Amino acid sequence: MHHQIISISQCYHTIIFTALAVLVSAALFFLLSRKGKTKSKRLNLPPGPPGWPVVGNLFQVALSGKPFFQYVRDLLPKYGPIFTLKMGTRTMIIISSADLAYEALVEKGQVFASRPRENPTRIIFSCNKFTVNAAVYGPVWRSLRRNMVQNMLSASKLREFKSAREIAMDKLIDRLHSEAEANGGVVWVLKNARFAVFCILLAMCFGVEMDEQMIETVDQMMKTVLIVLDPRLDDYLPILSPFFSKQRKRVQQVRKEQIETLVPLIEKRRRQKANPTSTAASFSYLDTLFDLKIEGRKTSPTNPEIVTLCSEFINGGTDTTATAVEWAIARMIENPSIQSKLYDEIRRTVGDRKVEEKDMEGMPYLNAVVKELLRKHPPTYFSLTHAVTERVRLAGYDIPTDTNLEFFLPGISDDPMLWSNPEKFDPDRFFCGREDADIMGVTGVKMMPFGVGRRICPGLSMATVHVNLMIARMIQEFEWFAYPENGKVDFREKLEFTVVMKNPLRARVNPRV
Numbered sequence: 001m002h003h004q005i006i007s008i009s010q011c012y013h014t015i016i017f018t019a020l021a022v023l024v025s026a027a028l029f030f031l032l033s034r035k036g037k038t039k040s041k042r043l044n045l046p047p048g049p050p051g052w053p054v055v056g057n058l059f060q061v062a063l064s065g066k067p068f069f070q071y072v073r074d075l076l077p078k079y080g081p082i083f084t085l086k087m088g089t090r091t092m093i094i095i096s097s098a099d100l101a102y103e104a105l106v107e108k109g110q111v112f113a114s115r116p117r118e119n120p121t122r123i124i125f126s127c128n129k130f131t132v133n134a135a136v137y138g139p140v141w142r143s144l145r146r147n148m149v150q151n152m153l154s155a156s157k158l159r160e161f162k163s164a165r166e167i168a169m170d171k172l173i174d175r176l177h178s179e180a181e182a183n184g185g186v187v188w189v190l191k192n193a194r195f196a197v198f199c200i201l202l203a204m205c206f207g208v209e210m211d212e213q214m215i216e217t218v219d220q221m222m223k224t225v226l227i228v229l230d231p232r233l234d235d236y237l238p239i240l241s242p243f244f245s246k247q248r249k250r251v252q253q254v255r256k257e258q259i260e261t262l263v264p265l266i267e268k269r270r271r272q273k274a275n276p277t278s279t280a281a282s283f284s285y286l287d288t289l290f291d292l293k294i295e296g297r298k299t300s301p302t303n304p305e306i307v308t309l310c311s312e313f314i315n316g317g318t319d320t321t322a323t324a325v326e327w328a329i330a331r332m333i334e335n336p337s338i339q340s341k342l343y344d345e346i347r348r349t350v351g352d353r354k355v356e357e358k359d360m361e362g363m364p365y366l367n368a369v370v371k372e373l374l375r376k377h378p379p380t381y382f383s384l385t386h387a388v389t390e391r392v393r394l395a396g397y398d399i400p401t402d403t404n405l406e407f408f409l410p411g412i413s414d415d416p417m418l419w420s421n422p423e424k425f426d427p428d429r430f431f432c433g434r435e436d437a438d439i440m441g442v443t444g445v446k447m448m449p450f451g452v453g454r455r456i457c458p459g460l461s462m463a464t465v466h467v468n469l470m471i472a473r474m475i476q477e478f479e480w481f482a483y484p485e486n487g488k489v490d491f492r493e494k495l496e497f498t499v500v501m502k503n504p505l506r507a508r509v510n511p512r513v
C-alpha cells in the first residue's frame, strides 16, 4: 500500500517516450487546449513549473533521472510550500509546510479526508477501492476502518497479540545470531527486520503460525503485487494504454496468483470456524471479515475482497516498520554514544532479563530515539494521496476535486523554522525536553510520519510498539558496528515502496555477554 508516486525513469522508457511525448503533445494540443483554457481560467491553482502541452510536467519528472521525492525537494526553494505539477491528465498539488498540512488535514479535515480516483491496476487490487486506505471518505471507509481499529489495533486488542510479537522477536534474535556466525559476524538489517514484522502481521491476520515455506510464498507474492502496482505512464496518459496491453495482462495474472495463494488460507479458516470442535487457532483479522457488516451494503465481503483486505493489513505495516528499523541501526552505528546510552537505559530498566514491551513506557531515552528516528527518517516521504470532497481554497488557491494532494513529509520535519539543527540526528532534543512535537497533530503539526487528521495511520500504536521493541531487543543482544570496518555509514536514500537506504545496511554485530 505504501506508495511510490512515480518510478518511470527507467532508461528504456526514455527514448520511446520522448518521441511519443512530442507526437502525442502535438496531436492533442489543438484538441484539448481550448477545453483546458476555459477550465483553468476559472481555477486559481497553486503555481508550478511550466510544463509541455497535454503531458504537462510528466516527462520532466520522468526524464529528470531523480527519484520523485528529490524532484520535489529541488522545487521547494523556488515554488514554496504549495505548488502544482501537471502529470498528464492528473493534476498533482504538493503541500510541504506544517501550517498548510494542519489547516488542510485537521482544521478542514473533513473536506480533505478523501482519496482520488485510482488507476486501473489499483482498482483491480483494491477490489474497486474496498480497502481502508483507498476508500473515498464515506460509509465504506468508515465501516472498514472501524473494524480494523476496534478489532485489531486498539490498545486492548493490541495486548492480545503480545505472544505473536514475542515469538517473532525471539526468532529475529536467533536468526541474527546464526547469520552472524555463518558470515564472520556480519548481518543484513532490513531483510531480518522485515521478516520479523511480516511474521507478526501474518499471525495477526490469519491466526495461525505458518511454517517458513509458507511465509516465503506469501512474502514473494506480496512483493510481486507491489511491483505491478508501480504507476505506469498510461496511468497519467490513458491515451497510451494500447501500448501497455502486455502489462495489463500481467496485472490480471498477478491478481489471479494473489487470490490463488490466499483463498485456501481463508477457506481453511472458514471451515475451522464452522466446525468449533476442531482446534481453532487464536483470534485473527480474517475472523472479523467473514461476517463484516458494511454500511449501505447487504452482503458481507467476498473472497476476493477478503484477499484484498488481508493484503492491505499485512502490506501496510511491513515495509514501513522494517525501514524504520534499518535507519535506526544505521544511526546507532554512526553514533556509538547514542547506542551506549540506549544500552545503559535498557540495563538499568531490566537488568539481566529480556527487555519486554511492558518496559517501554519506563524508557524515555528509547522513546526519544524512536521519535527522532521518525522525524529524520519518515519511512514514507509522502502521506497517502488525499483528495477533497468539494472544491475548497487553501493558501488563497483553489483545490479542485479529482486532484491528487501529496503531503511532502520531510518538508515539515526538516523545516529550520520549526526545528533547531534539523539535519542533525539528535534524540536529546526530545529527551532533554528542548523540543517536542505532537505526533498525532492534534495541537499542531511539526512532524507527521503517520499523517494527521481523519486518515491518520490506524497502525500508529502498533507500529510504535514494533519499532521500539525491535530496536530494544537488537541493542540489548548485540553491539553494532560499521561494516566494512571503520567505514562510514552511507545515508543516501532510495525510493522503493518506502524510502530505504540506497545501499542496504550490513553491519557487524558483537553478541553482548
Ligand code: HEM
Pocket: 132, 133, 134, 145, 312, 313, 314, 316, 317, 318, 320, 321, 324, 378, 379, 380, 382, 383, 384, 385, 448, 449, 450, 451, 452, 454, 455, 456, 457, 458, 459, 460, 462, 463, 464, 467
Ligand atoms: C512505522 C510504520 C508506519 C508508518 C510510518 C505508516 C505511515 C502511514 C501514513 C503516512 C499513512 C497515510 C496517512 C494519510 O493518508 O494522511 C498511513 C495510512 C495507513 N496505514 Fe500506516 N504506517 C505504518 C504502519 C502501519 C501499520 C502497522 C498498519 C496496519 C497493520 C498500517 C495501516 C495503515 C492503513 C490501513 C492506512 C490507511 C488509513 C486510511 O486511509 O484511513 N500502517 N500510514
